[in-house]
């Protein structure tokens with residue numbers, strides 16, 4: 001009984017702490033009084049919680065704000081250099097490792113090219129671990145100030161201590177990436193699908209800011225999507241939701257890299273487009289080849305506009321988002337040249353009611369935002385849970401997603 005009561009009090013404190021910290025992270029700086037008004041906690045509770053957060057160094061005072069007639073109020077904000085997050089993009093052609101402060105300013109970056117045909121797991125793990133050392137060395141940030149490492153990968157990530165990756169496009173079948181990385185670093189690890197984590201970054205910092213219901217589609221060589229419903233990423237039963245690229249758009253259609261036929265990815269992914277145009281080879285520079293094809297125009301590009309528009313209309317009918325954000329290097333390339341035509345196809349294939357309320361635009365974070373998205377996994381953990389366990393080194397924190 002006593003234990004249960006104690007636990008409830010502790011949970012309540014942790015919940016309040018998360019609410020205050022989240023408000024300061026996204027809306028700060030703010031005074032204690034503004035916090036109390038916006039989040040609905042009593043002034044006494046806000047005062048207690050901010051006192052704890054100030055003592056742990058995770059927030060700092062940020063000057064004074066005038067108040068009407070009364071004493072000036074002290075503003076509070078998150079301490080940008082309280083800790084750092086590593087973001088890793090395991091892409092189709094590279095492994096990229098980046099280090100961010102809490103404001104998501106990039107401090108350092110390391111990149112290792114991969115041959116599109118070869119994703120040797122051990123090599124990818126070596127690149128990630130080497131990249132962590134490089135970005136810490138370059139930035140001068142001590143390892144104990146790193147809150148964790150977020151890793152964005154293509155494919156499905158199975159939640160659990162091993163973080164099993166199922167990525168047929170890489171030739172990975174139940175690869176225990178989490179366990180392999182764990183053998184080489186003791187930093188907290190968070191592994192998730194790259195499109196899902198990029199969606200979170202767009203929601204926090206990009207075009208999706210403040211959207212409660214949005215879909216971020218990521219179109220590169222492959223195709224994925226991150227579905228945000230009521231402000232949270234929809235993961236599904238096993239975190240595999242959002243595999244929009246493998247929804248069928250043509251019965252008996254082109255073969256997809258997943259082994260299926262007629263998947264959307266085979267029609268709107270860069271490699272699928274180039275294959276249908278007869279210009280795909282293993283040696284081709286996909287980005288240059290697709291840019292040339294889009295600039296020149298081609299029946300395959302016209303067909304791509306149709307399939308992409310229909311694919312987006314299906315998402316709108318299913319999820320009723322306020323916003324669709326098109327990201328990924330190929331998505332931005334197609335969108336910059338063809339967005340008006342794509343919108344027209346969406347309008348022709350979507351129910352009128354949900355179409356009326358949706359906006360369709362391009363991602364703002366650029367084509368290199370998977371590492372940033374992966375780093376948000378670490379920040380999410382910081383905001384959700386925690387008693388500032390790191391960098392001051394205390395108890396383990398609850399993990400979200402495939403946090404290890």
Ligand SMILES: [Zn+2]
Pocket residue numbers: 245246256257258259260261263265
């Ligand atoms: Zn497929």
